[in-house]
Amino acid sequence: MAVLDRSLESSPAESSARVPVGSILHDWVVTADHKKLGLMYIASGLVFFLVAGVMASMMRIQLALPQNDFLGPNTFNRLMTMHGTTMVFFVGMPMFFGFANYVVPLQIGARDLAFPRLNAFGFWMFLFGGVLLYFSALGSEGLYGAGSTPDVGWFAYAPLTSRTFSRGNATDYWILGILLSSVGSTATAINLVTTVATMRCPGMTLGRMPLFVWILWVDAILVLFVLSPLTAAQVMLLFDRFLGAHFFDTQAGGSAVLWQHFFWFFGHPEVYVLILPAFAIASEVIPVFSRKPLFGYPIMVAATICIGMISMSVWVHHMFVVGLEPGANTFFAASTMAIAVPTGIKIFNWLGTMWGGRIRFRVPMLWCTAFLLEFVLAGLTGVILATVPIDWQLSDSYFVVAHFHFVLIGGLLFNIFAAIYYWFPKATGRMLDEGLGRKHFFWFVLGFNLTFLPMHVPGLLGMPRRIYTYMPGRGWDAWNLVVTIGVAVQAIGILYFLWNVISSLRDGEPAGDDPWDGWTLEWATTSPPPEYNFEEIPTVRSRRPLWDLKHPEDPDWRWE
Amino acid sequence: MNPGSPVHAIPDMFQPVSAPAEAIRQLWWLVGGISIGILLVVGGILWWCATHFRARPGEDREPPQVYGSNQIEFAWTIVPVLIVLVLFLATARTIYDVQAMVPPKDALEVTVVGHQWWWEIRYPGLGVVTANELHVPASVPGARRPTFLTLESADVIHSFWVPQLAGKTDVVPARRNRMWVEPTETGTFLGQCAEFCGTQHANMLLRVVVDSPADFAAWVEAQKRPAVADPRVAVGRAVFESTACVSCHTVAGTGADGTFGPDLTHLMSRATIASGAADNAPDRLRAWIVDPHAIKPGALMPAMKLPDDQVDAVTAYLSTLR
Numbered sequence: 001m002a003v004l005d006r007s008l009e010s011s012p013a014e015s016s017a018r019v020p021v022g023s024i025l026h027d028w029v030v031t032a033d034h035k036k037l038g039l040m041y042i043a044s045g046l047v048f049f050l051v052a053g054v055m056a057s058m059m060r061i062q063l064a065l066p067q068n069d070f071l072g073p074n075t076f077n078r079l080m081t082m083h084g085t086t087m088v089f090f091v092g093m094p095m096f097f098g099f100a101n102y103v104v105p106l107q108i109g110a111r112d113l114a115f116p117r118l119n120a121f122g123f124w125m126f127l128f129g130g131v132l133l134y135f136s137a138l139g140s141e142g143l144y145g146a147g148s149t150p151d152v153g154w155f156a157y158a159p160l161t162s163r164t165f166s167r168g169n170a171t172d173y174w175i176l177g178i179l180l181s182s183v184g185s186t187a188t189a190i191n192l193v194t195t196v197a198t199m200r201c202p203g204m205t206l207g208r209m210p211l212f213v214w215i216l217w218v219d220a221i222l223v224l225f226v227l228s229p230l231t232a233a234q235v236m237l238l239f240d241r242f243l244g245a246h247f248f249d250t251q252a253g254g255s256a257v258l259w260q261h262f263f264w265f266f267g268h269p270e271v272y273v274l275i276l277p278a279f280a281i282a283s284e285v286i287p288v289f290s291r292k293p294l295f296g297y298p299i300m301v302a303a304t305i306c307i308g309m310i311s312m313s314v315w316v317h318h319m320f321v322v323g324l325e326p327g328a329n330t331f332f333a334a335s336t337m338a339i340a341v342p343t344g345i346k347i348f349n350w351l352g353t354m355w356g357g358r359i360r361f362r363v364p365m366l367w368c369t370a371f372l373l374e375f376v377l378a379g380l381t382g383v384i385l386a387t388v389p390i391d392w393q394l395s396d397s398y399f400v401v402a403h404f405h406f407v408l409i410g411g412l413l414f415n416i417f418a419a420i421y422y423w424f425p426k427a428t429g430r431m432l433d434e435g436l437g438r439k440h441f442f443w444f445v446l447g448f449n450l451t452f453l454p455m456h457v458p459g460l461l462g463m464p465r466r467i468y469t470y471m472p473g474r475g476w477d478a479w480n481l482v483v484t485i486g487v488a489v490q491a492i493g494i495l496y497f498l499w500n501v502i503s504s505l506r507d508g509e510p511a512g513d514d515p516w517d518g519w520t521l522e523w524a525t526t527s528p529p530p531e532y533n534f535e536e537i538p539t540v541r542s543r544r545p546l547w548d549l550k551h552p553e554d555p556d557w558r559w560e
Numbered sequence: 561m562n563p564g565s566p567v568h569a570i571p572d573m574f575q576p577v578s579a580p581a582e583a584i585r586q587l588w589w590l591v592g593g594i595s596i597g598i599l600l601v602v603g604g605i606l607w608w609c610a611t612h613f614r615a616r617p618g619e620d621r622e623p624p625q626v627y628g629s630n631q632i633e634f635a636w637t638i639v640p641v642l643i644v645l646v647l648f649l650a651t652a653r654t655i656y657d658v659q660a661m662v663p664p665k666d667a668l669e670v671t672v673v674g675h676q677w678w679w680e681i682r683y684p685g686l687g688v689v690t691a692n693e694l695h696v697p698a699s700v701p702g703a704r705r706p707t708f709l710t711l712e713s714a715d716v717i718h719s720f721w722v723p724q725l726a727g728k729t730d731v732v733p734a735r736r737n738r739m740w741v742e743p744t745e746t747g748t749f750l751g752q753c754a755e756f757c758g759t760q761h762a763n764m765l766l767r768v769v770v771d772s773p774a775d776f777a778a779w780v781e782a783q784k785r786p787a788v789a790d791p792r793v794a795v796g797r798a799v800f801e802s803t804a805c806v807s808c809h810t811v812a813g814t815g816a817d818g819t820f821g822p823d824l825t826h827l828m829s830r831a832t833i834a835s836g837a838a839d840n841a842p843d844r845l846r847a848w849i850v851d852p853h854a855i856k857p858g859a860l861m862p863a864m865k866l867p868d869d870q871v872d873a874v875t876a877y878l879s880t881l882r
């Protein structure tokens with residue numbers, strides 16, 4: 001009481017202006033506002049990203065030299081498992097839900113998601129799932145009673161996860177952490193599907209929905225389809241571990257391959273769940289900075305739906321070395337190659353959007369441009385891996401590691417950076433600094449290529465993934481050293497990014513409502529938008545309502 | 561030339577010496593060529609856009625608003641479809657070439673059993689059991705002799721991968737996978753387990769020694785003999801036979817018949833120990849017996865805590881097992 005009184009006396013003006021930290025915190029914890037939840041998803045995704053990035057750096061230090069002693073096998077295997085699990089479930093997923101949460105209601109002219117409280121529930125389930133996973137470091141009893149995080153790899157192949165081979169509770173934490181966050185993801189996906197289906201503003205037919213919304217809609221539907229097999233498999237594994245069931249117990253007639261079918265039936269579409277938001281962001285940023293509408297909108301919608309559907313019929317390409325029949329291998333080679341077609345169409349449409357434009361290479365556009373090139377490379381190594389016999393050589397090698405980091409960094413993360421630079425002004429009312437942004441871009445892209453281009457080579461020279469050490473003289477040494485140096489260069493980029501965010505939050509240039517001269521509805525409200533988003537629910541007549549407003553002489557609805 | 565030499569230190573899939581690996585390398589030319597072509601085209605267009613359609617300072621008129629073009633969309637749909645079709649046909653052909661191969665009558669049959677973290681190798685037709693170093697005969701013109709492997713696992717999933725000989729095939733418990741190699745060059749080829757299998761996945765290395773047919777026959781003869789019984793190391797043998805070594809290791813011709821660890825009958829015929837984690841040199845062997853975990857942390861052989869003189873004696877004994 002006394003403390004409180006004195007502070008009141010000493011500076012009444014200041015204390016009335018400053019809201020107590022406790023109440024701000026309370027506000028964020030109990031909020032059901034889609035914008036706050038969106039920002040919390042993105043912020044927690046970034047925190048997990050930094051944690052998993054530090055883990056990756058530690059692994060790279062270990063692998064910089066052959067027979068290095070920096071980490072032992074147990075530590076390495078834990079880091080490798082936690083890095084993968086975190087990046088997929090606690091970085092990629094919250095980024096999707098974060099941007100979907102923040103941007104979708106604004107772009108469809110709604111005041112919130114359909115079920116705001118379910119939205120809050122989804123977020124907290126996701127977050128607690130992540131916390132539970134990390135709590136394993138303290139709470140789980142590993143070998144010899146020592147604490148242990150999960151160490152069976154992020155796809156946790158049976159029977160390595162059985163009680164026989166994974167004693168202690170680390171694997172249980174892995175199962176439960178993901179299970180819990182999946183409940184949250186399912187809730188949020190249902191929410192998004194419903195919101196887009198029912199809450200669009202007057203005039204916004206499906207054909208006038210921004211492509212960003214279209215893609216995330218398809219993505220949310222995909223989440224509903226593919227999370228269930230994962231959840232089922234996790235529950236079966238729990239039964240095996242606790243109730244003596246034998247689904248995956250090969251010593252009692254269970255099947256190791258069954259787990260792989262379940263896991264990859266989730267796991268492959270999951271890659272598309274993660275990459276579709278990247279496509280959505282690129283489809284938003286590239287037109288605005290090229291000053292042209294998206295080329296071939298209907299085809300882009302069709303390609304998105306195709307990708308969503310085909311992605312559920314390619315999972316066996318993760319299993320080409322399991323020893324399946326040639327017929328099965330051939331079928332899944334065909335489906336996997338087929339998915340390259342709609343993906344290729346998208347790339348060409350983005351290029352078609354840039355063609356003939358007046359491209360402003362501001363930071364978001366820089367990221368999207370780099371993305372186009374890196375993603376083509378990722379796609380091509382993907383087609384190489386879909387060539388089954390080549391996959392027999394490259395599966396589970398460093399070539400695969402390089403391939404999917406090209407997809408998830410060059411593809412996804414580059415676009416997440418684009419999105420952060422693009423919508424940061426909307427969310428905070430301040431611009432991110434252009435100069436720091438360019439430095440961030442330069443160092444990160446340089447470091448990324450220095451890391452992951454050379455990483456293909458040791459794979460081609462027979463280096464398997466997930467090894468904590470390797471013998472000298474196999475032709476891998478120099479490549480691994482370069483890869484590790486690349487990580488340090490990436491870290492410079494990340495430091496510029498963090499510095500940019502922190503300093504711009506405090507004293508970035510004021511953004512105004514519409515800093516990029518955008519065309520979709522989020523730019524029609526203030527930055528940051530009020531709790532209710534729009535004073536008056538807007539009515540739209542085309543895909544680019546703000547273009548119509550700014551160019552009454554040549555509105556889009558005349559052409560669409 | 562000594563059997564087993566030269567040792568090809570780099571497991572490079574672009575230097576295949578065996579039919580399946582050769583077929584894969586040929587596929588590379590097509591797939592790699594097409595990939596580089598596409599990369600150049602897309603990279604070129606992107607470069608053109610970035611240099612020609614960049615906004616110049618002061619130019620703030622909006623460009624012509626183009627919404628799309630069905631002809632163009634059609635073109636860039638049909639071209640990828642055709643490319644994919646070609647790739648698919650080439651892929652399907654190679655899949656069947658490799659997977660549908662039927663063993664000829666005189667093919668060599670070998671069973672490879674993956675263990676956490678070493679390889680058990682059995683030649684059922686020949687009565688030979690060894691570990692970690694697979695010997696196969698070279699296939700020579702006029703007397704082609706491929707080797708067919710049956711892959712089994714004693715515990716978790718492993719994967720058999722020697723890039724210069726063939727692609728990898730997983731070693732899955734409760735399942736018998738098959739693969740084959742047909743090397744045409746003699747020498748030692750390196751590989752390792754390629755599916756994460758626990759703590760020491762990294763040190764589950766493989767060596768395949770391709771012998772000339774004559775050398776292979778000689779090797780088989782030597783392997784079939786029971787262990788050498790050298791009276792000068794009787795002390796070491798007694799120590800070995802009276803400790804738990806025998807419940808995990810086999811030495812043919814003695815009471816040691818354990819199968820949990822590698823067969824030691826002809827330990828000295830191998831170039832490495834502990835699945836390639838160490839050279840098979842006397843000091844390394846001794847260090848291994850003193851404490852396997854100093855060499856391979858987590859390995860499933862316990863440190864036996866023998867007194868120094870017994871370790872010396874056992875090492876001396878094992879060193880006679882040629």
Ligand SMILES: [Cu+2]
Pocket residue numbers: 674677717718719753754755756757761764
């Ligand atoms: Cu293994």
